[in-house]
Amino acid sequence: MERTSRRQFLKRLGMAAGSAAALSTFPGCVSVGQAAPGPKNRPNIIFIMTDDHASHAMSCYGSKINKTPNLDRIAQGGIRFDNAFCTNSICAPCRAVILTGKYSHLNSVRDNRQKFDGSQQTFPKLLQQAGYETAMIGKWHLKTDPTGFDYWNVLPGQGAYYNPAMIEMGQRKKYTGYVTDIITDHALTWLKHRTGDKPFCLMYQHKAPHRRWEPGPNHLTMYDDVTIPEPDTLFDDYQGRGRAAREQDMSIAKTMTPNDLKFTPVRNHTPEQKAKWEAAYGPKNEAFEKANLQGKDLVRWKYQRYMKDYLRCVAAVDDNVGRLLDYLDEAGLAEDTVVVYTSDQGFYLGDHGWFDKRFMYEESLRMPLLVRYPREVQPGKVSDEIALNLDFAETFLDYAGVAVPSDMQGRSLRPVLSGQTPADWRESMYYHYYEYPAVHSVKRHYGVRTKRYKLIHFYNDIDEWELYDLQNDPQELHSVYSDPQYADVVEELTAELKRLRAQYKDTTGTPV
Numbered sequence: 001m002e003r004t005s006r007r008q009f010l011k012r013l014g015m016a017a018g019s020a021a022a023l024s025t026f027p028g029c030v031s032v033g034q035a036a037p038g039p040k041n042r043p044n045i046i047f048i049m050t051d052d053h054a055s056h057a058m059s060c061y062g063s064k065i066n067k068t069p070n071l072d073r074i075a076q077g078g079i080r081f082d083n084a085f086c087t088n089s090i091c092a093p094c095r096a097v098i099l100t101g102k103y104s105h106l107n108s109v110r111d112n113r114q115k116f117d118g119s120q121q122t123f124p125k126l127l128q129q130a131g132y133e134t135a136m137i138g139k140w141h142l143k144t145d146p147t148g149f150d151y152w153n154v155l156p157g158q159g160a161y162y163n164p165a166m167i168e169m170g171q172r173k174k175y176t177g178y179v180t181d182i183i184t185d186h187a188l189t190w191l192k193h194r195t196g197d198k199p200f201c202l203m204y205q206h207k208a209p210h211r212r213w214e215p216g217p218n219h220l221t222m223y224d225d226v227t228i229p230e231p232d233t234l235f236d237d238y239q240g241r242g243r244a245a246r247e248q249d250m251s252i253a254k255t256m257t258p259n260d261l262k263f264t265p266v267r268n269h270t271p272e273q274k275a276k277w278e279a280a281y282g283p284k285n286e287a288f289e290k291a292n293l294q295g296k297d298l299v300r301w302k303y304q305r306y307m308k309d310y311l312r313c314v315a316a317v318d319d320n321v322g323r324l325l326d327y328l329d330e331a332g333l334a335e336d337t338v339v340v341y342t343s344d345q346g347f348y349l350g351d352h353g354w355f356d357k358r359f360m361y362e363e364s365l366r367m368p369l370l371v372r373y374p375r376e377v378q379p380g381k382v383s384d385e386i387a388l389n390l391d392f393a394e395t396f397l398d399y400a401g402v403a404v405p406s407d408m409q410g411r412s413l414r415p416v417l418s419g420q421t422p423a424d425w426r427e428s429m430y431y432h433y434y435e436y437p438a439v440h441s442v443k444r445h446y447g448v449r450t451k452r453y454k455l456i457h458f459y460n461d462i463d464e465w466e467l468y469d470l471q472n473d474p475q476e477l478h479s480v481y482s483d484p485q486y487a488d489v490v491e492e493l494t495a496e497l498k499r500l501r502a503q504y505k506d507t508t509g510t511p512v
């Protein structure tokens, strides 16, 4: 790690000393290079979370459409979970589950419209009480101020991709640049200037690659000369499923707007950024207008525009995660730091003709989950155990040697991570989605998934059940709920669903 003065460091970030930088809130900060790792039995924790990054857009998960060399470094140095799922596939609710270790019906955030109750128990508060230095930097999205952090600096609401405002410990400031770079700048600033030798927990959370997928200035023409492969189900006709899949409003064909497709300007560009953007998009948009595409050709064009922009946003995340990993190596922190990479949920990348999330179907239920911790996790491992966002709080508390409160509902992944999965590890997971009626029109549903089967009940206004045999039908194209050959499975999973709802004390929604 190069040694730089505070002034030089700020200059590199494009921040004037004493103005924009976060350092004003770090009284007595130590100079670069002095940040000591925590005691070996209490690791540091860096929780990296992106927004809407599906695992099928990561090369360590076998992506056919992009490469993520830096995210792959985490997988190569640690473990990749192939059955990690979220319990409610939408942004704010997933975040609330992560912080509390409790399902949505118990943590105050069932949908994106509700406010997080910051007075409740969270894992950052418990880590802080146990002597950890805690920070939250980036996208928060919970409508109330962060609590439990020694330092926080978050985007207001969804935040902007270009020249974003951020709220630092209650004070709003504006920055010039691209949001993924800026969040990383702040994270590195905090890491390099921590106040003492306590172990730390940093939540480093990106806005990208959330809608409307605005690429950064370094990636505007990436993928211009390639065609992104289409998913098999881009022209799905929704036969074999119920009304919920047919009646959604999240399709590339019908829902995607001119704003999503970059036919409207970015509102807060600087003149220089605007010129670069227009040079990149102007000729492409003009060619599109002339082509006058219709029908499937138009959907195909929209898919290409959507995916290229999404993947450009992912590329900036990958570059920036690389910066963070480089810093951990250079500062000698890598051995003593648990690094987690995840996203608040998955996303439809044209699968079933969709974008967005919400459904309990695979592409949005599945979270990427990579964990690197050289002291306990063998490099290059893959686990097919069912892991949930509900488990993250318990896992971090376990590493910190803090007793897991009895009202948390998940379970520490630490033994799974170290290759000693308990014999009674879960064989099924419970899901519950609430945000309806609302944007994208995905009906309320709950369900249970095992390694082979998935049972879903769309309980409000249609009362329809679906069952998928993921072994025979991994793309979930044909519900076998009414197939007599699956009667036993239906009976077994219905009982399991009922059991899980009782176990998690979920009395919301129609009883099973």
Ligand SMILES: [Ca+2]
Pocket: 051, 052, 090, 091, 344, 345
């Ligand atoms: Ca999200």
